[in-house]
Amino acid sequence: MKSSSAPLSPRAPNVDAPLIMPQLRGLLSLLLAALVLAQQAAANVEKTIFLGPQTINVPQQGPTFDNLHLDVLSPAADLAIRTRLQAEFPNSTSGSRGKATWLLLDDLTPGQRYEVRVCWAATQPTAFTLEAYEIPAVWNTPALISSLAEYSSSRIREDEAAGDGNAVGSPDSKPKPNNKPRKTRPSPGSKERHASMLLLQILAAADYYTDNQTLMSNVAPVHVDIILDPFIMNILPQSLAPTVGYVLFIATVFWFVAQRTAAWVQKLAVDGSRQLSSKKDQ
Template identity: 50%
Template sequence: MKKLPIHFGVLSALTSTIIPFATANVEKTIFLGPPPVNIPTQKPTLSDLNLPSLTPGNSSIRTELDRVFPSGPPDPVAGQATWLLLDNLVPGQRYEVRVCWSAVWSSKEPTSFDLEVFELNAVWGTPELIQSLAEYASTRQPPDSEPEPQPQVHHDTSDETGERSSSVLLLRVLAAADYFTDNAELMMNPPSVLVDLILDPFLLNVLPRSLLPTSGYIVVVAIVTWIVARWTASYLGSITRPRDPAKKQQ
Protein backbone atom coordinates (compact mmCIF):
# COMPACT_ATOMS: atom_id res chain seq x y z
CA MET A 1 0.00 0.00 0.00
CA LYS A 2 1.25 3.46 -0.89
CA LYS A 3 1.96 5.63 2.12
CA LEU A 4 -0.11 8.73 2.64
CA PRO A 5 1.70 11.95 1.68
CA ILE A 6 2.97 13.62 4.82
CA HIS A 7 3.14 17.14 3.39
CA PHE A 8 -0.67 17.23 3.02
CA GLY A 9 -1.19 16.81 6.75
CA VAL A 10 1.44 19.42 7.56
CA LEU A 11 -0.08 21.87 5.09
CA SER A 12 -3.54 21.35 6.57
CA ALA A 13 -2.24 21.95 10.08
CA LEU A 14 -0.43 25.10 9.07
CA THR A 15 -3.49 26.44 7.27
CA SER A 16 -5.76 25.81 10.24
CA THR A 17 -3.20 27.49 12.49
CA ILE A 18 -2.78 30.62 10.40
CA ILE A 19 -6.44 31.25 9.54
CA PRO A 20 -7.49 32.33 13.07
CA PHE A 21 -4.94 35.16 12.97
CA ALA A 22 -6.47 36.68 9.82
CA THR A 23 -9.10 38.56 11.80
CA ALA A 24 -7.94 42.10 11.07
CA ASN A 25 -6.60 44.24 8.25
CA VAL A 26 -3.00 45.40 8.46
CA GLU A 27 -0.99 48.12 6.74
CA LYS A 28 2.68 48.55 7.60
CA THR A 29 5.99 50.21 6.81
CA ILE A 30 9.51 48.91 7.52
CA PHE A 31 12.48 51.15 8.30
CA LEU A 32 15.84 51.36 10.10
CA GLY A 33 16.49 53.36 13.24
CA PRO A 34 18.34 56.56 12.20
CA PRO A 35 21.53 57.93 13.80
CA PRO A 36 20.86 59.73 17.11
CA VAL A 37 20.42 63.48 17.19
CA ASN A 38 20.69 65.95 20.05
CA ILE A 39 17.29 67.26 21.11
CA PRO A 40 17.08 70.30 23.40
CA THR A 41 15.28 69.69 26.68
CA GLN A 42 14.52 73.40 27.16
CA LYS A 43 11.46 74.80 25.44
CA PRO A 44 10.56 74.46 22.65
CA THR A 45 10.89 70.67 22.67
CA LEU A 46 9.35 67.81 20.73
CA SER A 47 7.11 67.09 23.70
CA ASP A 48 5.47 70.49 23.20
CA LEU A 49 3.89 69.10 20.02
CA ASN A 50 1.92 66.65 22.22
CA LEU A 51 2.21 63.92 19.62
CA PRO A 52 1.29 60.33 20.44
CA SER A 53 4.55 58.46 21.02
CA LEU A 54 5.66 54.92 20.26
CA THR A 55 8.83 53.54 21.85
CA PRO A 56 10.25 50.01 22.28
CA GLY A 57 8.98 50.18 25.86
CA ASN A 58 5.54 51.54 24.90
CA SER A 59 5.03 49.86 21.55
CA SER A 60 1.24 49.91 21.10
CA ILE A 61 -1.45 52.57 21.00
CA ARG A 62 -5.18 52.07 20.48
CA THR A 63 -6.80 55.20 19.12
CA GLU A 64 -9.33 56.56 16.65
CA LEU A 65 -8.05 58.09 13.43
CA ASP A 66 -9.99 60.75 11.55
CA ARG A 67 -10.63 60.11 7.89
CA VAL A 68 -11.41 62.13 4.77
CA PHE A 69 -12.37 61.20 1.24
CA PRO A 70 -9.41 61.48 -1.17
CA SER A 71 -9.76 64.45 -3.49
CA GLY A 72 -8.49 64.90 -7.02
CA PRO A 73 -6.58 67.64 -8.86
CA PRO A 74 -5.73 70.42 -8.52
CA ASP A 75 -5.47 69.89 -4.73
CA PRO A 76 -5.11 66.15 -4.19
CA VAL A 77 -5.49 64.89 -0.62
CA ALA A 78 -4.44 61.31 0.04
CA GLY A 79 -6.05 61.18 3.48
CA GLN A 80 -6.36 62.78 6.88
CA ALA A 81 -2.91 63.08 8.48
CA THR A 82 -2.10 61.81 11.95
CA TRP A 83 1.45 62.30 13.25
CA LEU A 84 3.29 60.20 15.83
CA LEU A 85 6.73 60.35 17.38
CA LEU A 86 8.91 57.22 17.24
CA ASP A 87 11.41 57.68 20.06
CA ASN A 88 14.29 55.81 21.73
CA LEU A 89 14.98 53.71 18.64
CA VAL A 90 18.19 51.73 18.21
CA PRO A 91 20.30 53.09 15.32
CA GLY A 92 20.53 50.54 12.51
CA GLN A 93 17.83 48.34 14.06
CA ARG A 94 15.06 47.28 11.68
CA TYR A 95 11.55 48.13 12.80
CA GLU A 96 8.03 47.69 11.53
CA VAL A 97 5.11 49.99 12.27
CA ARG A 98 1.66 48.49 11.70
CA VAL A 99 -1.79 49.94 11.72
CA CYS A 100 -4.37 47.23 12.44
CA TRP A 101 -8.12 47.67 12.24
CA SER A 102 -11.09 45.36 12.53
CA ALA A 103 -12.06 43.32 9.49
CA VAL A 104 -15.69 43.71 10.59
CA TRP A 105 -15.33 47.49 10.46
CA SER A 106 -13.61 47.47 7.08
CA SER A 107 -16.42 45.42 5.56
CA LYS A 108 -18.88 48.15 6.55
CA GLU A 109 -16.85 51.28 5.84
CA PRO A 110 -13.54 50.42 4.11
CA THR A 111 -10.51 52.58 4.86
CA SER A 112 -7.16 52.93 3.12
CA PHE A 113 -4.03 53.84 5.05
CA ASP A 114 -0.64 55.14 3.98
CA LEU A 115 2.28 55.09 6.44
CA GLU A 116 5.56 56.94 5.98
CA VAL A 117 8.42 57.81 8.34
CA PHE A 118 10.54 60.96 8.17
CA GLU A 119 13.70 62.14 9.85
CA LEU A 120 13.21 65.36 11.82
CA ASN A 121 15.22 67.63 9.55
CA ALA A 122 13.35 66.29 6.50
CA VAL A 123 10.10 67.49 8.06
CA TRP A 124 11.51 70.85 9.19
CA GLY A 125 12.88 71.43 5.68
CA THR A 126 9.71 70.55 3.73
CA PRO A 127 6.95 73.19 3.83
CA GLU A 128 4.16 70.70 3.06
CA LEU A 129 5.25 68.35 5.85
CA ILE A 130 5.82 71.01 8.49
CA GLN A 131 2.44 72.56 7.68
CA SER A 132 0.71 69.20 8.00
CA LEU A 133 2.52 68.52 11.29
CA ALA A 134 1.66 71.98 12.63
CA GLU A 135 -2.01 71.56 11.74
CA TYR A 136 -2.19 68.21 13.53
CA ALA A 137 -0.20 69.44 16.53
CA SER A 138 -2.61 72.38 16.90
CA THR A 139 -5.44 69.91 17.47
CA ARG A 140 -3.44 68.30 20.28
CA GLN A 141 -2.79 71.49 22.27
CA PRO A 142 -4.62 72.25 25.53
CA PRO A 143 -7.32 74.96 25.30
CA ASP A 144 -6.08 78.57 25.31
CA SER A 145 -2.47 77.49 24.80
CA GLU A 146 -0.25 79.54 22.52
CA PRO A 147 1.56 77.81 19.65
CA GLU A 148 5.13 76.89 20.47
CA PRO A 149 8.06 77.82 18.19
CA GLN A 150 9.41 75.07 15.98
CA PRO A 151 11.60 72.65 17.99
CA GLN A 152 15.26 72.69 17.03
CA VAL A 153 17.33 69.57 16.43
CA HIS A 154 21.13 69.47 16.31
CA HIS A 155 23.27 66.79 14.71
CA ASP A 156 26.21 67.42 17.02
CA THR A 157 26.49 64.18 19.00
CA SER A 158 28.58 65.69 21.80
CA ASP A 159 27.07 65.72 25.26
CA GLU A 160 25.84 69.18 26.19
CA THR A 161 23.84 70.48 29.12
CA GLY A 162 20.14 70.75 28.34
CA GLU A 163 20.12 68.20 25.52
CA ARG A 164 19.36 64.54 25.16
CA SER A 165 20.56 62.27 22.38
CA SER A 166 18.04 59.90 20.83
CA SER A 167 17.23 58.08 17.61
CA VAL A 168 13.86 59.50 16.61
CA LEU A 169 11.56 59.58 13.61
CA LEU A 170 8.22 61.15 12.81
CA LEU A 171 5.49 58.85 11.50
CA ARG A 172 2.70 60.17 9.30
CA VAL A 173 -0.44 58.07 8.90
CA LEU A 174 -2.88 59.09 6.16
CA ALA A 175 -6.40 57.69 6.57
CA ALA A 176 -8.87 57.92 3.69
CA ALA A 177 -12.42 56.62 3.40
CA ASP A 178 -12.50 54.01 0.65
CA TYR A 179 -16.20 53.61 -0.10
CA PHE A 180 -19.14 55.38 -1.75
CA THR A 181 -22.60 55.86 -0.33
CA ASP A 182 -25.70 57.90 -1.14
CA ASN A 183 -25.72 59.10 2.48
CA ALA A 184 -24.60 62.72 2.13
CA GLU A 185 -23.58 62.99 5.79
CA LEU A 186 -21.28 59.96 5.58
CA MET A 187 -19.74 61.35 2.41
CA MET A 188 -19.10 64.75 3.98
CA ASN A 189 -18.04 63.55 7.44
CA PRO A 190 -16.84 59.94 7.45
CA PRO A 191 -16.60 58.64 11.03
CA SER A 192 -13.23 57.95 12.61
CA VAL A 193 -11.87 54.41 12.61
CA LEU A 194 -10.58 52.50 15.67
CA VAL A 195 -7.07 51.17 15.10
CA ASP A 196 -4.05 49.74 16.89
CA LEU A 197 -0.71 51.35 16.07
CA ILE A 198 2.17 48.99 16.83
CA LEU A 199 5.95 49.47 16.79
CA ASP A 200 7.61 46.08 16.30
CA PRO A 201 11.42 45.60 16.32
CA PHE A 202 12.96 42.83 14.23
CA LEU A 203 14.97 40.09 15.92
CA LEU A 204 18.42 40.00 14.30
CA ASN A 205 16.85 42.34 11.69
CA VAL A 206 15.12 39.26 10.20
CA LEU A 207 11.88 38.45 12.04
CA PRO A 208 9.41 40.81 13.78
CA ARG A 209 9.49 40.14 17.51
CA SER A 210 5.71 39.77 17.73
CA LEU A 211 5.80 36.85 15.28
CA LEU A 212 8.20 34.79 17.37
CA PRO A 213 5.51 33.04 19.51
CA THR A 214 3.38 32.37 16.44
CA SER A 215 6.35 31.01 14.49
CA GLY A 216 7.32 28.77 17.40
CA TYR A 217 3.75 27.49 17.68
CA ILE A 218 3.60 26.72 13.96
CA VAL A 219 6.92 24.86 14.10
CA VAL A 220 5.73 22.76 17.06
CA VAL A 221 2.43 21.97 15.33
CA ALA A 222 4.27 21.05 12.11
CA ILE A 223 6.64 18.69 13.96
CA VAL A 224 3.81 17.00 15.88
CA THR A 225 1.76 16.68 12.69
CA TRP A 226 4.72 15.14 10.86
CA ILE A 227 5.25 12.57 13.64
CA VAL A 228 1.55 11.68 13.75
CA ALA A 229 1.41 11.41 9.96
CA ARG A 230 4.43 9.09 9.92
CA TRP A 231 2.91 6.91 12.64
CA THR A 232 -0.48 6.82 10.89
CA ALA A 233 1.05 5.92 7.54
CA SER A 234 3.15 3.17 9.14
CA TYR A 235 0.16 1.76 11.02
CA LEU A 236 -2.11 1.72 7.98
CA GLY A 237 0.65 0.07 5.97
CA SER A 238 1.11 -2.69 8.57
CA ILE A 239 -2.57 -3.66 8.76
CA THR A 240 -3.07 -3.69 4.99
CA ARG A 241 0.18 -5.47 4.10
CA PRO A 242 -0.40 -9.13 2.95
CA ARG A 243 0.77 -11.66 5.50
CA ASP A 244 3.65 -14.07 4.78
CA PRO A 245 2.11 -17.42 3.59
CA ALA A 246 4.82 -19.41 5.42
CA LYS A 247 3.93 -17.77 8.73
CA LYS A 248 0.23 -18.31 8.00
CA GLN A 249 0.76 -22.13 7.60
CA GLN A 250 2.58 -22.33 10.92
Protein backbone atom coordinates in the same frame (compact mmCIF):
# COMPACT_ATOMS: atom_id res chain seq x y z
CA MET B 1 -4.00 -29.75 -24.38
CA LYS B 2 -4.45 -27.19 -21.72
CA SER B 3 -1.72 -24.68 -21.23
CA SER B 4 -0.45 -24.29 -17.72
CA SER B 5 0.75 -21.06 -16.31
CA ALA B 6 2.45 -20.21 -13.06
CA PRO B 7 0.13 -18.80 -10.46
CA LEU B 8 0.33 -15.07 -10.07
CA SER B 9 2.10 -13.96 -6.93
CA PRO B 10 0.38 -11.34 -4.83
CA ARG B 11 1.41 -7.79 -5.68
CA ALA B 12 3.83 -6.31 -3.21
CA PRO B 13 2.22 -3.48 -1.27
CA ASN B 14 3.44 0.03 -1.96
CA VAL B 15 5.00 1.02 1.35
CA ASP B 16 6.19 4.40 0.12
CA ALA B 17 2.72 5.92 -0.10
CA PRO B 18 1.91 5.50 3.63
CA LEU B 19 5.24 7.14 4.45
CA ILE B 20 4.79 10.16 2.21
CA MET B 21 1.08 10.94 2.04
CA PRO B 22 0.47 11.83 5.74
CA GLN B 23 3.41 14.25 5.72
CA LEU B 24 2.27 15.88 2.47
CA ARG B 25 -1.27 16.26 3.76
CA GLY B 26 -0.04 17.87 6.96
CA LEU B 27 2.24 20.26 5.09
CA LEU B 28 -0.56 21.26 2.72
CA SER B 29 -2.90 21.83 5.67
CA LEU B 30 -0.40 24.14 7.35
CA LEU B 31 0.23 26.07 4.13
CA LEU B 32 -3.48 26.50 3.46
CA ALA B 33 -4.11 27.68 7.02
CA ALA B 34 -1.27 30.21 6.78
CA LEU B 35 -2.61 31.47 3.44
CA VAL B 36 -6.12 31.92 4.81
CA LEU B 37 -4.85 33.77 7.88
CA ALA B 38 -2.64 36.02 5.75
CA GLN B 39 -5.57 37.00 3.56
CA GLN B 40 -7.72 37.78 6.59
CA ALA B 41 -5.01 39.93 8.17
CA ALA B 42 -4.34 41.91 4.99
CA ALA B 43 -7.99 43.00 4.82
CA ASN B 44 -7.72 45.25 7.89
CA VAL B 45 -4.02 45.96 8.31
CA GLU B 46 -1.70 48.52 6.75
CA LYS B 47 1.97 48.69 7.70
CA THR B 48 5.34 50.21 6.99
CA ILE B 49 8.78 48.71 7.68
CA PHE B 50 11.88 50.78 8.41
CA LEU B 51 15.25 50.79 10.15
CA GLY B 52 16.03 52.78 13.27
CA PRO B 53 18.05 55.87 12.27
CA GLN B 54 21.26 57.09 13.83
CA THR B 55 20.92 58.96 17.09
CA ILE B 56 20.52 62.72 17.04
CA ASN B 57 20.94 65.38 19.67
CA VAL B 58 17.53 66.20 21.14
CA PRO B 59 17.64 69.68 22.68
CA GLN B 60 15.32 70.57 25.53
CA GLN B 61 15.29 74.30 24.80
CA GLY B 62 11.98 75.30 23.18
CA PRO B 63 10.50 74.80 20.77
CA THR B 64 11.12 71.05 21.01
CA PHE B 65 9.27 67.80 20.39
CA ASP B 66 7.69 68.23 23.81
CA ASN B 67 5.70 71.18 22.48
CA LEU B 68 4.07 69.18 19.67
CA HIS B 69 1.64 67.18 21.86
CA LEU B 70 2.16 64.04 19.77
CA ASP B 71 1.41 60.51 20.89
CA VAL B 72 4.61 58.53 21.38
CA LEU B 73 5.37 54.92 20.51
CA SER B 74 8.51 53.51 22.06
CA PRO B 75 9.98 50.03 22.61
CA ALA B 76 10.86 51.11 26.13
CA ALA B 77 7.36 52.32 27.03
CA ASP B 78 4.34 51.96 24.74
CA LEU B 79 4.39 49.52 21.83
CA ALA B 80 0.70 49.99 21.00
CA ILE B 81 -2.06 52.52 21.43
CA ARG B 82 -5.79 52.38 20.75
CA THR B 83 -7.11 55.63 19.37
CA ARG B 84 -9.40 57.31 16.87
CA LEU B 85 -8.07 58.91 13.69
CA GLN B 86 -9.75 61.60 11.69
CA ALA B 87 -10.33 60.63 8.05
CA GLU B 88 -11.45 62.48 4.93
CA PHE B 89 -12.13 61.73 1.30
CA PRO B 90 -9.07 62.08 -0.96
CA ASN B 91 -9.03 65.15 -3.17
CA SER B 92 -7.34 64.80 -6.55
CA THR B 93 -7.51 68.56 -7.10
CA SER B 94 -5.52 69.48 -4.00
CA GLY B 95 -3.48 66.28 -4.05
CA SER B 96 -4.72 65.27 -0.61
CA ARG B 97 -4.42 61.55 0.11
CA GLY B 98 -6.30 61.69 3.38
CA LYS B 99 -6.31 63.32 6.80
CA ALA B 100 -2.85 63.42 8.37
CA THR B 101 -2.02 62.16 11.85
CA TRP B 102 1.49 62.39 13.28
CA LEU B 103 3.19 60.30 15.96
CA LEU B 104 6.67 60.27 17.42
CA LEU B 105 8.64 57.00 17.39
CA ASP B 106 11.15 57.39 20.20
CA ASP B 107 13.96 55.38 21.82
CA LEU B 108 14.60 53.27 18.72
CA THR B 109 17.76 51.21 18.22
CA PRO B 110 19.89 52.39 15.29
CA GLY B 111 20.00 49.82 12.51
CA GLN B 112 17.24 47.64 13.97
CA ARG B 113 14.26 46.79 11.78
CA TYR B 114 10.82 47.87 12.95
CA GLU B 115 7.28 47.59 11.69
CA VAL B 116 4.36 49.91 12.43
CA ARG B 117 0.89 48.50 11.80
CA VAL B 118 -2.49 50.18 11.75
CA CYS B 119 -5.38 47.77 12.42
CA TRP B 120 -9.01 48.74 11.98
CA ALA B 121 -12.44 47.16 11.61
CA ALA B 122 -13.87 46.24 8.23
CA THR B 123 -17.03 48.14 9.16
CA GLN B 124 -15.09 51.39 8.63
CA PRO B 125 -13.72 51.24 5.05
CA THR B 126 -10.57 53.35 5.08
CA ALA B 127 -7.36 53.49 3.04
CA PHE B 128 -4.29 54.20 5.17
CA THR B 129 -0.88 55.39 4.00
CA LEU B 130 2.02 55.17 6.47
CA GLU B 131 5.36 56.93 6.08
CA ALA B 132 8.20 57.13 8.62
CA TYR B 133 10.43 60.18 8.19
CA GLU B 134 13.76 61.09 9.71
CA ILE B 135 13.68 64.38 11.59
CA PRO B 136 15.84 66.39 9.14
CA ALA B 137 13.67 65.24 6.21
CA VAL B 138 10.57 66.69 7.88
CA TRP B 139 12.29 69.96 8.81
CA ASN B 140 13.58 70.41 5.24
CA THR B 141 10.31 69.61 3.44
CA PRO B 142 7.78 72.48 3.50
CA ALA B 143 4.77 70.22 2.87
CA LEU B 144 5.71 67.89 5.73
CA ILE B 145 6.53 70.58 8.26
CA SER B 146 3.29 72.38 7.36
CA SER B 147 1.27 69.19 7.87
CA LEU B 148 3.01 68.51 11.19
CA ALA B 149 2.42 72.07 12.41
CA GLU B 150 -1.26 71.91 11.46
CA TYR B 151 -1.78 68.61 13.26
CA SER B 152 0.17 69.74 16.32
CA SER B 153 -1.92 72.93 16.57
CA SER B 154 -5.14 70.93 16.39
CA ARG B 155 -3.93 68.57 19.13
CA ILE B 156 -3.01 71.46 21.39
CA ARG B 157 -6.43 73.05 20.91
CA GLU B 158 -8.21 69.75 21.55
CA ASP B 159 -6.20 69.05 24.69
CA GLU B 160 -6.87 72.53 26.04
CA ALA B 161 -10.58 72.38 25.21
CA ALA B 162 -10.97 68.94 26.77
CA GLY B 163 -8.78 69.66 29.76
CA ASP B 164 -6.28 67.11 28.42
CA GLY B 165 -9.18 64.70 27.98
CA ASN B 166 -9.85 62.27 25.23
CA ALA B 167 -10.57 64.29 22.11
CA VAL B 168 -10.69 62.85 18.62
CA GLY B 169 -7.19 61.67 17.81
CA SER B 170 -6.62 60.78 21.45
CA PRO B 171 -7.35 57.45 23.16
CA ASP B 172 -10.94 56.32 23.51
CA SER B 173 -13.14 57.91 26.14
CA LYS B 174 -12.50 55.14 28.68
CA PRO B 175 -9.08 53.66 28.01
CA LYS B 176 -7.38 51.26 30.32
CA PRO B 177 -4.76 53.04 32.45
CA ASN B 178 -1.90 51.03 30.96
CA ASN B 179 -3.14 51.67 27.41
CA LYS B 180 -3.00 55.45 27.65
CA PRO B 181 -0.23 56.59 25.33
CA ARG B 182 2.61 58.77 26.42
CA LYS B 183 2.47 62.24 24.87
CA THR B 184 5.18 64.77 24.22
CA ARG B 185 4.89 67.49 26.83
CA PRO B 186 7.04 70.49 27.76
CA SER B 187 9.31 69.39 30.60
CA PRO B 188 11.28 72.27 32.13
CA GLY B 189 14.70 71.44 33.46
CA SER B 190 15.21 68.35 31.30
CA LYS B 191 18.69 67.74 30.01
CA GLU B 192 19.70 67.23 26.43
CA ARG B 193 19.79 63.64 25.26
CA HIS B 194 20.75 61.56 22.25
CA ALA B 195 18.03 59.37 20.81
CA SER B 196 17.08 57.49 17.66
CA MET B 197 13.66 58.77 16.64
CA LEU B 198 11.37 59.13 13.66
CA LEU B 199 8.20 61.01 12.86
CA LEU B 200 5.37 58.81 11.59
CA GLN B 201 2.73 60.25 9.29
CA ILE B 202 -0.55 58.35 8.87
CA LEU B 203 -2.90 59.44 6.10
CA ALA B 204 -6.48 58.22 6.54
CA ALA B 205 -8.70 58.40 3.44
CA ALA B 206 -12.35 57.37 3.51
CA ASP B 207 -12.80 54.46 1.11
CA TYR B 208 -16.54 54.13 0.56
CA TYR B 209 -19.49 55.63 -1.30
CA THR B 210 -23.05 55.87 -0.07
CA ASP B 211 -26.29 57.67 -0.85
CA ASN B 212 -26.33 58.90 2.73
CA GLN B 213 -25.29 62.55 2.37
CA THR B 214 -24.51 62.80 6.08
CA LEU B 215 -21.87 60.08 5.86
CA MET B 216 -20.48 61.60 2.68
CA SER B 217 -20.21 65.05 4.25
CA ASN B 218 -19.01 64.03 7.72
CA VAL B 219 -16.57 61.13 7.77
CA ALA B 220 -16.65 59.39 11.14
CA PRO B 221 -13.37 58.94 13.06
CA VAL B 222 -11.80 55.53 12.55
CA HIS B 223 -11.10 53.34 15.57
CA VAL B 224 -7.62 51.89 15.17
CA ASP B 225 -4.81 50.11 16.96
CA ILE B 226 -1.36 51.49 16.14
CA ILE B 227 1.38 48.98 16.92
CA LEU B 228 5.16 49.35 16.92
CA ASP B 229 6.70 45.92 16.39
CA PRO B 230 10.50 45.42 16.69
CA PHE B 231 12.07 42.64 14.63
CA ILE B 232 14.02 39.82 16.26
CA MET B 233 17.48 39.73 14.64
CA ASN B 234 15.97 41.92 11.88
CA ILE B 235 14.19 38.81 10.54
CA LEU B 236 10.98 38.12 12.44
CA PRO B 237 8.51 40.59 13.99
CA GLN B 238 8.48 40.16 17.75
CA SER B 239 4.70 39.71 17.83
CA LEU B 240 4.94 36.70 15.50
CA ALA B 241 7.40 34.79 17.69
CA PRO B 242 4.67 33.00 19.73
CA THR B 243 2.80 32.07 16.53
CA VAL B 244 5.93 30.68 14.90
CA GLY B 245 6.74 28.72 18.05
CA TYR B 246 3.22 27.29 18.12
CA VAL B 247 3.37 26.28 14.44
CA LEU B 248 6.78 24.63 14.94
CA PHE B 249 5.46 22.75 17.97
CA ILE B 250 2.41 21.49 16.06
CA ALA B 251 4.58 20.55 13.06
CA THR B 252 7.00 18.63 15.31
CA VAL B 253 4.18 16.73 17.03
CA PHE B 254 2.58 15.99 13.68
CA TRP B 255 5.90 14.72 12.28
CA PHE B 256 6.31 12.23 15.14
CA VAL B 257 2.68 11.12 14.84
CA ALA B 258 3.10 10.70 11.07
CA GLN B 259 6.22 8.58 11.59
CA ARG B 260 4.45 6.32 14.07
CA THR B 261 1.40 6.04 11.82
CA ALA B 262 3.54 5.27 8.77
CA ALA B 263 5.42 2.56 10.67
CA TRP B 264 2.13 1.05 11.85
CA VAL B 265 0.64 1.05 8.32
CA GLN B 266 3.85 -0.45 6.93
CA LYS B 267 3.73 -3.20 9.55
CA LEU B 268 0.12 -3.97 8.62
CA ALA B 269 1.06 -4.17 4.94
CA VAL B 270 3.97 -6.53 5.63
CA ASP B 271 1.86 -8.74 7.92
CA GLY B 272 -0.87 -8.89 5.27
CA SER B 273 1.64 -9.89 2.63
CA ARG B 274 3.01 -12.64 4.86
CA GLN B 275 -0.47 -14.00 5.56
CA LEU B 276 -1.21 -14.18 1.82
CA SER B 277 2.06 -16.00 1.22
CA SER B 278 1.31 -18.47 4.04
CA LYS B 279 -2.16 -19.23 2.67
CA LYS B 280 -0.71 -19.75 -0.80
CA ASP B 281 1.90 -22.17 0.49
CA GLN B 282 -0.78 -24.16 2.27
